[in-house]
Amino acid sequence: MSSQPVLEIRGLDKSFGPVQILHNVALSAHAGEVTALVGDNGAGKSTLVKCIGGTYSIDAGEFLFAGSPVTVSSPREAADLGIEIVYQDLALCDNLDIVQNMFLGREKKSGLVLDEATMEQMAARTLDSLSVRTVQSIRQLVSSLSGGQRQTVAIAKAVLWNSKVVILDEPTAALGVAQTAQVLELVRRLADNGLAVILISHNMNDVFAVSDRIAALYLGRMAAQVKTADVTHSQVVELITSGRSGDLGLQNVNGVTA
């Protein structure tokens, strides 16, 4: 779609102590597109996401947001830019209701008092815009929701704030078939609404079902970022397992990218 990526990362290095986890990683996310981030267990996907979200500091690398260089050193700064992350473990409070969770830490107030009515309306509008039809009441406690519904709330929370980039870390890992389909539909809708979406998934069917681009990490290196339409299942699997597939990917595994 659009030519200039909303978010672009170049030359990102990240080490934990003596161990370098990410090597010279490049990644871009475009508005209106779903970019699938794939890679084997331990490839560094979650680490990369946490670097983007400001949870981890980076050792080297450049962030470009809508073309201009930025620094992200805390989750707050990422949120201010419009980058929202839905973590693998969701981070919802079971004892609060849907509205309370969606506004957690960013409550609307009139004076000292919480403005419940405004929050409820905004939450309802967001859920409507995502065509979410699966919750009975937005005043339901999160503890009473199913896994898919929780995932929905977490995603709705991420788009509530006029966010530009939404990153989802394995949103369907714990879900059944029907709920996975629901969540994937929602992910697609986010992109169709004009957001740049980065989706981490191990499931090739899901990846091919919703993504426009695929970025494959191999042992902390970006093996390739390609258009989904240009590759086959088995090519992506090869990229994930060996870092290269034909002339795609890392040409020698010791470093230089294609």
Added chain:
Amino acid sequence: MSTTMLPGQEAAAQSPGIGGNIRSYVARVRGGDMGALPAILGLIVLCTTFAILRPVFLSAINFANLFTQGAAISLIAMGLIFVLLLGEIDLSAGYTSGVCAAVLAVTMTSHGQPWYLSVAAAMLTGVVIGFVLGALVAKLGVPSFVVTLAAFLAFQGLLLVLVNEGNNIAIRDPTIIAIENRYVPPLLGWILYVVSVVIYAAVQIVRARRRSGRGLVADPATVIAVRVGVLALLGGFAVYALNLERSRNALLVSLKGVPIVVPIVLALLVFWTFILRRTAFGRHIYAVGGNAEAARRAGIRVDRIRVSAFVICSGMASIGGIVLASQASSVDPSTGGSDVLLFAVGAAVIGGTSLFGGKGRVLDAILGGAVVAVINNGMGLMGYSASVKYIVTGLVLLLAAGVDALSRKRAAASGLR
């Protein structure tokens, strides 16, 4: 609103009308969220039992005693609820109240300070104690159980030092004495009652109007009417009963009216309920108690929330200490000691506050405090010794904690947690 239902899910949560409200309440109780139910049932059973066994339990003078006996415990429990909501505990709250009472007594008697400065000193002591405890828990990461157990011992010693190794400091200041031993004039009692009920009704109606004006689901008029009616009925009965003549010889000295401590407790109840339910700070307390990691990721300063909960707890304990001093008209090494802490924790838990964090209301302190006061008072009337009282109260606390744990399990089983 997004209210379309999934197949297989019953409508309950927001069907309007009183029937819907009752149904959703029943569903909640079934699901393990019993709320105030055990405390209210307990109160009814206990009061009936004592009233039958010892008719004097129902006398006007004993009714007033229940309020003055339960006040300090309820105040300390109110503060404890903030700490319990975080899933922490403050075992030193009882002796904190004792230390603060001693500060009050010493500054008034030995240093001749006026009552208001002494009250300020006592409360400041409480706040400082809470800050230190909170900082040790939140910043250093020492479990609150250990920090406050240590403080429990240390404050016991500090209290001894303050009262000069076992002296009894008499309180003579009429203002402090008045808190527990003087009464609101009957007419003023009624005026306060009417004003409170009217304000409560007005707040409820205005909120419902605003919500329905914006197209949101609002409490139906019948539900509001029931709430206001219950408050009016209970409040009216209490004021009426407390306004009865309690003196054996009314010509010599008249004893009637609401104890002054009652409006103080109620004002604090309203204040803290407002903070907990209607402000972002209160919301964050619940969030940290529910899922501290989620709260941290949402940008909430979890440490600050922890410290402030301990400050509120010890601050309320200091007010409880002042009431204890007024009740006994003196401060000694046992003020705030022995059973006070257990009763306060018991009050909170019996009222429905969870020991696992994330669930509880300030009102629980009053409901549970009432249960504790009734047990204590009734068993006293029955002539049981302190030993039996301790055992029974301990069992009741255990029972409440058991109910808490069971309802949590039940909630897990019914998918509510």
